[in-house]
Amino acid sequence: MRVFRYQESQKEEWNCFVKSSRNATFLFERDFMDYHKDRFIDCSLFVLSEKGKLLGLFPATIDTAKKHVVSHGGLTYGGLLLRHDVGTSQVMEMLAAIVSFYQEMKMSFLYIKPIPHIYHLCPAEEELYVLFRIGAQLSARGVSSTVDLxxxxxxxxxxxxxxxxxxxxxxxxxxxxxxxxxxxxxxxxxxxxxxxxxxxxxxxxxxxxxxxxxxxxxxxxxxxxxxxxxxxxxxxxxxxxxxxxxxxxxxxxxxxxxxxxxxxxxxxxxxxxxxxxxxRYFDFGISTENQGHYLNEGLIFQKEGFGAHATLYDEYVVNLSSNESSFSRSPKAQ
CATH class of the missing domain: 3.40.630.30 (Gcn5-related N-acetyltransferase (GNAT))
Known part of the structure; x- marks a missing residue:
């Protein structure tokens, strides 16, 4: 796998992939992501196969003082945006390359907020499996209320x-x-x-x-x-x-x-x-605060009164300094 940092000159290529991805939404188009670029340092990535085929995007921001990477710091969710034909083994290699890239930047922690399944055009939870495999820890869990139409x-x-x-x-x-x-x-x-x-x-x-x-x-x-x-x-x-x-x-x-x-x-x-x-779904948004440790019971009661049920908005953290987050392979990052 090869990884390249996004440049503003690649806006059209980025947006084109977002529109064809099986799990992306318009929030990942650059005109949306960049509306607050004065508040965040973008460090998004292109992930390509060794033959140069674009397999996915990784929207991300970095905090250079804390040495944190967040996917994505200015959005409700983030994580890998995938082609329709990418499989689980490839996603494992892709995330390995991403981890390696940020390790080379001397970042300490990688926070990933996977896109909830209700947004997927077709199933795309390979990333969740890989996060489990590399020892990522659940760091936040928001409870949203969703109606199945x-x-x-x-x-x-x-x-x-x-x-x-x-x-x-x-x-x-x-x-x-x-x-x-x-x-x-x-x-x-x-x-x-x-x-x-x-x-x-x-x-x-x-x-x-x-x-x-x-x-x-x-x-x-x-x-x-x-x-x-x-x-x-x-x-x-x-x-x-x-x-x-x-x-x-x-x-x-x-x-x-x-x-x-x-x-x-x-x-x-x-x-x-x-x-x-x-x-297919109507989502009322989360009723939790403090990384999910506080539930606003009055608010969620109101939403559930419309027939809504729980959808989870999770965040995982990968310790980039820990051996637990290492992969068996050493992907190439450029």
Missing amino acids: GVPLTFSTLRKRKYKAAQSSDLKINIKGDILIFWELLTETLNKTHGVAPVHSYEEISRLAESFPEEIQCVTVTDFENKIVAGTLLFLTPRVAHAQYIAASGRGKELGALDFLFINLLSSFQYRYQHDLTP
């Missing part, structure tokens, strides 16, 4: 009761909601509830939405005065509609606006899925 939808009694009440409140859903107004609601809600700001600034998310108009969708709920009372920002991939952000005003909560929004959204996505027009 391929089976009948089920809603809890509470969610159905709030939805029924909301139906009499003259609420309307806007599938092309105003991101600026939603962002103001989101920012106010997060600050008031948790004392934090959204991960993305409005300038960042608006630029991303402009770059990915088919993949980033803002859906809002307005009341009879045409005022936004709730909404969500969706990241749409071939297999998953992911709720990246969710917010509701105080009035929106009183009206059951989120119940109105998500029951309608889930029903709409399921109808479209049945007609081959939509992703």
Whole structure:
């Protein structure tokens, strides 16, 4: 195996592979990955066979002070992006080459956040097996809540009761909601509830939405005065509609606006899925904090009320200084 560090001049080649990969999403296209390149040092890799065939990509960032490599430091998930025809033995060789490359850079730890299986166009969990083989340790586990749109939808009694009440409140859903107004609601809600700001600034998310108009969708709920009372920002991939952000005003909560929004959204996505027009899963996002050691039970209860069940977002750490992470072969890194 041969490994090369990504250069900006290779953007087109990188993006072309991402679009053909069996487990990548648009988050790995350079226009998305690089939106915060001022905050991260990119150290992504191309992985090729000895004959020069591109087998995979490894999106990654490095912290030179800590000597840490993270795949990926600015994204929800990372890990190897694979060709459709790459097998388990090849993935073992690929990860060996990647480990060797970062060891030569004198990095100490490699953190990998494998892409959850719901995003895969077809099974692509070879990396998980290899991580087990090289002694990688589970360092974080987030619990997300996912609805399978391929089976009948089920809603809890509470969610159905709030939805029924909301139906009499003259609420309307806007599938092309105003991101600026939603962002103001989101920012106010997060600050008031948790004392934090959204991960993305409005300038960042608006630029991303402009770059990915088919993949980033803002859906809002307005009341009879045409005022936004709730909404969500969706990241749409071939297999998953992911709720990246969710917010509701105080009035929106009183009206059951989120119940109105998500029951309608889930029903709409399921109808479209049945007609081959939509992703298979709807993912509400994680309800955990502190590397998974804290579970927000109230939040996950609400999500599970829409018929969602657990999908894990894991992170593994490889000690690059330990013999336990060594492979039986010595791959060539360049």
